[in-house]
Structure formats: C-alpha cells, structure tokens
Amino acid sequence: MKKLLLSLTILGTALYSCTPKIGSLINVSEVERIETVLSADDMKGRQLFSPELDKAADFIAGEFQKSGLEFFGENDSYLQSFNMLLATPAQVNGNLDQEALSGSNVMVNSTSESVKVNSLTDYELVKVAKDANFTQLVSPLLRSEKNVVVLIDPSHASNFARLARSTGRAKFPTDYSQVFIITENLNPRSLALTVTNTVTKQPLKNVVGVIPGKSKKDEYVVFGAHYDHIGIGRPDANNDSIYNGANDNAAGTTAIMMLGKYFNKLKDNERTLIFVAFTAEESGGFGSTYFSKQLDPDKVVAMFNIEMIGTDSKWGPNSAYITGFEKSSMGEILQRNLVGSKFHFEPDPYPKQNLFYRSDNRTLAELGVPAHTISTSKMEEAPNNEPNYHKASDEIGTLDMDNMTEVIKAIALSSKTIISGEDTPTRVEKLD
Known part of the structure; x- marks a missing residue:
C-alpha cells in the first residue's frame, strides 16, 4: 500500500511538473509582440472594410494556427465570413399630402432595393412631436423588425440629421424598412413614397478558433474581443492621424490570442473553449451579433469579453472590473478562484455608463448567457477620463504591458473552474 501511495505521489508530481507554468506561456515579451503588430502604424487603425483590417484578421488566424486551435463548426478556416448590405438611396420621390418628398426630408433604414409606401396604412405610423423625447421614441425603431413611417417635427432637425449615421451604415439583410420624414405635418391625410436603393454587399469576418472539450464537449465557454478600430482621422496636435487602437481593442485581442495558446497547452478543459476576434464592434x-446567432445560447455556459485592459484600473495595478457583476454569479466565481493571488476583480464601478450592454458581450447577454466584459478602463466621465480613448494617441507606448500581462493571467486563472466544469454561473435574465 505504501508503495502504491508513493507511486501515486511520484506520478502526481510528474504530472504537475509537466503542466506548463502560466508565466512561461503568458509573458510580457509575447504580449508585447502581439500588441505591437496589431497596433502598428501600418495597420492604419484597423478600419472596417479596409485591407489593413483583413491583414489583422490574417495575423490573428496565423497565431491561432500556431497555437494549434481547431476550426469552428463547419468552417474550413479560422475566418467566419458573412455579408452586410449597404443600401444607398438613388432616387426618393413622393408626397405627404401636398408636400414633396425627396432625399432632403426623407431617410430610410433598409436593405431593400425598393421601398414603396402607397398609403398611411401600409406601415405603422409613429409621430415625434415637438415636445417628444426623440431618442426614446426613435432608437428602438432603428432596431425593430417592423415596417414603420416616422413623422418628425422640425424642432428635432439636428437629431434627424444624425440619423444618417444609422441609416447610412451597412446592415444585416432584412425585409423590414423604417422611413423617417421631417415635416410640420404630423397629421397627414395621404402618403405616397418610392425609394430606389443601390444595394452593395460588404464582406466581414470574425476570426474563430476552438479547443474541443472532453466530458462536456457540448457546453461552451467563449473568450472574445473586437479587433477592429476607427482607422484614420483628423490629425492631432502632433500631426498624427492614425488611430492605432492599442488599448481599444488590440489589448483585448492580444489577450484572447494568449489565452488560446495557454489553454491549448494546458489541455485541462472539460468544456469546449471558443476564442473569437470580433469585427465591426465600433460600427x-x-x-x-452574427457570431451569437451561430450558437445555441443555452449551450453557452459563460462568455469572457475582454475590452481595454492596457491601462491600470481605478484601483491601481493587479485589478480589473467585471461589468454586470450583479446579473449572474460569474463574477463571484472569478473572485473566488483568485483568492490568495495578488490580483483582484471588482464589480463595475461605473453603472451610469451602462457598460454591460455596450460591448460585444451584449448579444449573448440579451439571450440569457452570463456574458460579461472584463476591463480596466476608467470611465467615470467617458471618454474624458481615458485620455487616449478614440484618439490618435492610443498607442502602445501609453500601455502598461506588465499589468496587462497580469490581467491576462488573472483571466486564465479565474476561469479554471468554469472551463473544468466544476462551476456553472447562473444565467442572466433574458431581454424581450
């Protein structure tokens, strides 16, 4: 019996010695290497639909391959490709009673080649009067799956002009259209409108790698971060016009690449791990959104969304916060797994910013998944409290690489009982 116990002890010691130490895989030099590539000037700010964003995607895919990750689902590469549709009005003709309608007083949110409204009863009618809350009425309509005509009083002219940002973006294909008309006539008797759009496809791609689980292969843990940024803008005082996005969000993307490499070496996951670099977060x-629709949300046990971890948090080094902490038990699990370490996670100290629904965790969270963002970004008076947020000065030189490495290590260590299947976070309440 003693020989058996001694043999087991020796075996256990040997297995432990074969387990890769976290510092050998998640270290400052590797973190800095990846961060440097993603936030370099030659990436030109990784703007949507740019060759540089494609270049970044290829780099991430190459790192996934070197780490030995598998493809996601039926994909034959690490690239998860999909199309958005951009509908640009070519002709706008019609009348609201006797008032002529044109591109100057009509905006259409649609992906259809043609939008026709022949009467006031064709679409649901919404009126935005002078004393109405424009944002409260209009914002939900932009996300709705229904045909609607919105009549907007001219007192909201500035807000009407801002609608161009939403209506002029590429979108997922939809059969629904929202028509916005700025007019003093909020009680018309007739409406006839024809809009002809020029529709073009705009290809996008996430980058996804997988480590299959063992005993709980059909339960998923997602680690995600967006790799796009806002490109080239107006030159600043230093004549710098490249918005490198080192912290936002090359930092988070670096983290998922490091975590994929670490966990695939560790080989300790009972649940399937999915690592995804999202496109088009900034847009x-x-x-x-597309990625979330490719999964059964009931099979997603947890999501770690990693956003802007390159600077110290409000508590200083070796700390970060978790958005929506109170919405599931995931934060408590992560805290418990870090007991005895030098690192600590805290609840989101910026509840007024509604950060839980402002990043790539949002879609899965709305479906009930305990999907939370981990960040160190100071957001008391965003964006002013992060001096480099959405500015050309967001470069690697402004990041604390040592602390960023510790954040990544903390995510790896704190997630251990979730990926092993020992802990299952409670679900987030679904949104209707």
Whole structure:
C-alpha cells in the first residue's frame, strides 16, 4: 500500500511538473509582440472594410494556427465570413399630402432595393412631436423588425440629421424598412413614397478558433474581443492621424490570442473553449451579433469579453472590473478562484455608463448567457477620463504591458473552474 501511495505521489508530481507554468506561456515579451503588430502604424487603425483590417484578421488566424486551435463548426478556416448590405438611396420621390418628398426630408433604414409606401396604412405610423423625447421614441425603431413611417417635427432637425449615421451604415439583410420624414405635418391625410436603393454587399469576418472539450464537449465557454478600430482621422496636435487602437481593442485581442495558446497547452478543459476576434464592434457590434446567432445560447455556459485592459484600473495595478457583476454569479466565481493571488476583480464601478450592454458581450447577454466584459478602463466621465480613448494617441507606448500581462493571467486563472466544469454561473435574465 505504501508503495502504491508513493507511486501515486511520484506520478502526481510528474504530472504537475509537466503542466506548463502560466508565466512561461503568458509573458510580457509575447504580449508585447502581439500588441505591437496589431497596433502598428501600418495597420492604419484597423478600419472596417479596409485591407489593413483583413491583414489583422490574417495575423490573428496565423497565431491561432500556431497555437494549434481547431476550426469552428463547419468552417474550413479560422475566418467566419458573412455579408452586410449597404443600401444607398438613388432616387426618393413622393408626397405627404401636398408636400414633396425627396432625399432632403426623407431617410430610410433598409436593405431593400425598393421601398414603396402607397398609403398611411401600409406601415405603422409613429409621430415625434415637438415636445417628444426623440431618442426614446426613435432608437428602438432603428432596431425593430417592423415596417414603420416616422413623422418628425422640425424642432428635432439636428437629431434627424444624425440619423444618417444609422441609416447610412451597412446592415444585416432584412425585409423590414423604417422611413423617417421631417415635416410640420404630423397629421397627414395621404402618403405616397418610392425609394430606389443601390444595394452593395460588404464582406466581414470574425476570426474563430476552438479547443474541443472532453466530458462536456457540448457546453461552451467563449473568450472574445473586437479587433477592429476607427482607422484614420483628423490629425492631432502632433500631426498624427492614425488611430492605432492599442488599448481599444488590440489589448483585448492580444489577450484572447494568449489565452488560446495557454489553454491549448494546458489541455485541462472539460468544456469546449471558443476564442473569437470580433469585427465591426465600433460600427454597431455586427461581428458579435452574427457570431451569437451561430450558437445555441443555452449551450453557452459563460462568455469572457475582454475590452481595454492596457491601462491600470481605478484601483491601481493587479485589478480589473467585471461589468454586470450583479446579473449572474460569474463574477463571484472569478473572485473566488483568485483568492490568495495578488490580483483582484471588482464589480463595475461605473453603472451610469451602462457598460454591460455596450460591448460585444451584449448579444449573448440579451439571450440569457452570463456574458460579461472584463476591463480596466476608467470611465467615470467617458471618454474624458481615458485620455487616449478614440484618439490618435492610443498607442502602445501609453500601455502598461506588465499589468496587462497580469490581467491576462488573472483571466486564465479565474476561469479554471468554469472551463473544468466544476462551476456553472447562473444565467442572466433574458431581454424581450
């Protein structure tokens, strides 16, 4: 019996010695190497639909391959490709009673080649009067799956002009259209409108790698971050016009690449791990929205969304916060797994910013998944409290690479009982 116990002890010691130490795989030099590539000037800010964003995607895919990750689902590469549709009005003709309608007083949110409204009863009618809350009425309509005509009082002219940002974006294909008309006539008797659009496909791609699980292969844990940024803008005082996006969000993308490499070496996951670099977060979260629709949300046990971890948090080094902490038990699990370490996670200290529904975790969270963002970004008076947020100065030189490495290690260590199947976070309440 003693020989058996001694043999087991020796075997256990040997297995432990074969387990890769976290510092050998998640280290400052590797973190800095990847961060440097993603936030370099030659990436030109990784703007949507740019060759540089494609270049970044290929780099991420190459790192996934070197780490030995598998493809996702039926994909034959690490690239998860999909199309958005951009509908640009070519002709706008019609009348609201006797008032002529044209591109100057009509905006259409649609992906159809043609939008026709022959009467006031064709579409649901919404009126935005002078004293109405424009945002409260209009914002939900932009996301709705229904045909609607919105009559907007001219007192909201500035907000009407801002609608161009939403109506002029590429979108997922839809059969629904929202028509916005700025007019003093909020009680018309007739409406006839024809809009002819020029529709073009705009290809996008997430980058996805997988480590299959063992005993709980059909239960998924997702690690995600967006790899796009906002490209080239107006030159700043230093004549710098490249918005490198080192912290936002090359930092988070670096983290998922490091975590994929670490966990595939560790080989300790009972659940399937999915690592995804999302596209188009800065333009509306289209990458994460598409990705979420490829999964059964009931099989997703947890999502770690990693966003802007390159600077110290409000508590200083070795700390980060978790958005929506109170919405599931995931944060408590992560905290418990870090007991005894130098690192600590805290609840989101910026509840007024509604950060839980402002990043790539949003779509899965709305479906009930405990999907939370981990960040160190100071957001008391966003964006002013992060001095480099959405600016050309968001470069690698402004990041604390040592602390960023510790954040990545903390995510790896704190997730251990979730990926092993020992802990299952409670679900987030679904949104209607």
